[in-house]
Amino acid sequence: MDFLLPRYCKVCGRRLSLSESHLCISCFIGLPTVEYDPRKLNRTETLLINERNIIRASSMLQYDKESEYRKILFHLKYWGHPDVGSWMASIAADRLSKTVFFEGVDYIVPLPLTRKRLRKRGFNQCMYIAEGIKEVTGLPVIENAVIRHEERVHQAGLGLFQRWSNAQGLFQVINPEVLKGKHILLVDDVVTTGSTLCSLIEVLNDSIPDIRVSVFTLAITM
């Protein structure tokens, strides 16, 4: 298959050998990963610190828009290789499963896309990330408990406060019974200000009083 369909590193573009998948070994070694240490408050947790019922949060990669590693996110979302998200997430989950990170988690919940976005893209990239975590942890993925409404203005290009206010009213829990009393792991691709996640966590807390929430994102903007 490799001879007929050569595969290339998603970061540097070099042709991959049979033993490599998605990234060449040198790009893999150089991945700008974020270590998870449950004894220290990390940056992802800091962004969510004002929300109730947050248990833990972690991101796998530092996202720098100057870095070639940003291409991993482009492949995931825009360039038709969402399977790279599952692969990356399974590597992250394998590392996190050696810590307390998944302790007590009942379900994985990928952040939903709006119907319009889903139709345009054809898939939800967060679902691929969720599947990679499921592969390692065996935790079930719950897809249809929350829906996302259209944003009135696109988030990009807005200031911090505008982003925050625009994020209000974005999500709706349509199946609260399923998540009642559960500890869920919310999964997103990139966290920047945390406003979208905070908005979802607030809606979850308002709809399901005894919910507990942990968060995993594939990347965090530096």
Ligand SMILES: [Zn+2]
């Ligand atoms: Zn490479």
